[in-house]
Amino acid sequence: MNIAICDDEQQVTEQVKNILEMLQIKYDVELKIFQFCDAEDFKYDIEEGKQFDIVFMDIEIGKNNGIELAQKYMKQYPAGIVIFITAYTRYMKETFQVRPAGFVTKPIDEKDIEETFKTAISYVDSMAVFTYTSRGANYKILIKDIIYFESVERKIIIATLSKKVEFYGKMDEVEHQLFDISSTFFRISQSYIVNIKYMKKITSQNLVLEAGDVKIECNISKKYRKNVADSYMAILRR
Numbered sequence: 581m582n583i584a585i586c587d588d589e590q591q592v593t594e595q596v597k598n599i600l601e602m603l604q605i606k607y608d609v610e611l612k613i614f615q616f617c618d619a620e621d622f623k624y625d626i627e628e629g630k631q632f633d634i635v636f637m638d639i640e641i642g643k644n645n646g647i648e649l650a651q652k653y654m655k656q657y658p659a660g661i662v663i664f665i666t667a668y669t670r671y672m673k674e675t676f677q678v679r680p681a682g683f684v685t686k687p688i689d690e691k692d693i694e695e696t697f698k699t700a701i702s703y704v705d706s707m708a709v710f711t712y713t714s715r716g717a718n719y720k721i722l723i724k725d726i727i728y729f730e731s732v733e734r735k736i737i738i739a740t741l742s743k744k745v746e747f748y749g750k751m752d753e754v755e756h757q758l759f760d761i762s763s764t765f766f767r768i769s770q771s772y773i774v775n776i777k778y779m780k781k782i783t784s785q786n787l788v789l790e791a792g793d794v795k796i797e798c799n800i801s802k803k804y805r806k807n808v809a810d811s812y813m814a815i816l817r818r
Contacts, residue, residue, distance in 0.1 A: 581609060581704065581760075582631060586616045586646065587638040587665055592688060593617060596636055596665070599693045608811065609701060609763045619644035626656045633659075634700045636684065639666040650680075659707055661700045701763070708761040710738070710754075714747040721745070723762045727791050728798070729754050729773040741792055766811045769801040776811070784809075 583600060585593045593615040604611040614632070616622040619641045626632075635653055639646040650662045667686040681703060682696035708723040721740060729751070730737040736749040755773060758765045767773045774789055781788040784805060788797050800808050 581633045581701070582612050582614065584614045584616060584622065584625075584632040584635045584637075586619065586622050586635065586641055586649070588617050588619075588640075588642040589638075590615075590617050592638070592665065592686070595688045596684075596693060599688075599690050600697065603694060603697055607698075607701065607763070610759070618642070619646075619649055622649065623652065626653050629656075631657050631660070633704050634661045634663065634681075634697075636663050636665055639664055661703055663696045663700060705762055705764060710757065710761070712736070712738070712745075712747045712749065714745070719745070719747075723758075723764075723775075724777070726765075727775055727778045727789055727794055728796070731771045739794060739796075741794075766804075766808060768798055768804050768808055772798050774798065782808075 585596045585600075587593050587596075597613050597615060600611060600613055603609075614625075616625075632653070635650065637646045637650050637653075641649065646664065650664070654660060654662065662680045663682045663684060664680050665684045665686065665688075681700045684692045684696055706722075706724050709720040710723055710726060711718060711720050713719070721738060725740045725742070727739045727741065730739065731751045734748055735746045736751065736754060737744055737746045751767070751770065751773065755767055758773065764776050765773055766776065768787065774787065778789045778791040778794075779787055780790040785800055786797055787800060787808075788795070790796075
């Protein structure tokens with residue numbers, strides 16, 4: 581997950597960065613954090629196609645208007661999330677056209693960063709999509725609707741809340757794509773990648789997934805047991 585911090589005060593960007601680095605451990609998410617003290621550098625990156633999942637944006641970044649900068653970012657990347665940083669609460673009404681996920685007031689408070697970050701990553705997960713190709717056409721499925729992936733011979737079966745679809749592919753490629761867009765999936769064997777949101781029961785060797793009419797018990801292979809246990813405990817600590 582890519583995060584940008586835009587503030588003309590380097591002390592603020594460093595403070596937010598340090599808090600986020602602690603939160604990525606607490607919430608078991610992989611973050612790439614980019615700091616911008618110059619609005620022009622941020623403009624250049626988004627114009628060049630750089631995508632940020634979450635942007636912490638100062639409302640006044642030097643002589644630049646952070647609200648207008650956030651609008652430019654949202655135009656380039658509509659699925660992105662903006663969290664405004666400000667010392668001036670009077671500007672909050674003007675920000676609603678950007679639909680920010682939250683506000684952080686100065687001086688920076690660690691609890692404020694954590695609460696807005698939790699809201700933001702939940703939104704990222706809810707809007708993320710898995711992309712696959714079948715018979716020459718590209719398809720997208722909302723990540724939140726996927727219960728599990730199953731590998732059968734050379735095919736990948738995706739079980740969702742409403743249907744099952746299949747395509748030719750490799751589990752390693754599925755795992756790689758999921759790593760970049762969601763923190764709720766983990767691999768339990770050569771044949772299965774599961775969505776922890778739909779897990780009803782887990783032991784050292786098996787887990788049960790259940791959602792609507794779908795119920796399946798899957799074996800956790802020895803190779804993946806430690807990783808599954810560590811991932812599960814990290815999610816429980818959230």
